Amino acid sequence: MKLFVNGKEIEVPAAAMEKRIVEFLREDLDLTGAKNACDIGACGACTILVNDEPSRICIKLVKDFAGQRILTIEGMAAPDGTLHPLQQAFVDCGAIQCGYCTPGMVLTAHAFLLKHPRPTRGEIRAAIFKNLCRCTGYQQIIDAVEQAAPHYQNRK
Template identity: 60%
Template sequence: MIIQINRNDIAIPERSTGMNLLTFLREELRLTGVKIGCGKGFCGSCTILVDHKPAKACQKTVVDIAGSSVLTIEGMANPDGTLHPLQQAFIDAGAIQCGYCTPGMVLTAHGYLMRNPNPTREQIKRAMAPNLCRCTGYQQIFEAIETAAEHYHL
């Protein structure tokens, strides 16, 4: 079985096909930007993109994503190593507090902006609702997404 993860084709060993996807990404591939949160799909800390759509890694097995394209936060940066404009917008807006929820927030926003590059604030709020931040309010997160949206019009 082959899965594309962060633009790389990964051959999945047979022993790993039934593994929880979150565990596989963190322990087998060392992609620790995928965070362990509630383990029940409620918090969004483990959000990744599967075929450009947000998915909770804690709720999937490796075999669930066979033949899919997966993006984790480790794959968001540009090939030259510079941050993606959305990542930079999160930094510039002060939308990173402790940072634990940030990878899931960024990926959820990225998936949404790819489908809707001109969202209203209300649409952003609805799109981000599956992701929880325990540190502070969400205003800086919403501002970062609004700022980054201009880069999705290309």
């Protein structure tokens, strides 16, 4: 079975098929951005994108993703390490405190902006409110998504 993770083809060993994918990413691929926090699909800290759609992976298995295109937070920056404009906006706006929610928050916002590149603040709020953040109070996160939106408007 194959997965496509951050643009790379990954051949999954048979023994890993029944493993939870959040553990496979973190332990086998060393991609630790996705967090296993609540483990019941409630908080969003484990969010990755699957074919550009957010997916909460803490309750899912590796075999559920056969042949799928996965993006984790590690795949957002450019190969030279330059942050994606949305990541940079999170930094610029002070939208990161403890950082635990941040990978899932950024990826959720990325999927949203791909579809809605000219959002209102209310639409941004609605897009991210199910990703729990204990630290920031959300305003800086909404600021960051708003700041990054022009980047998405200029995409083809």
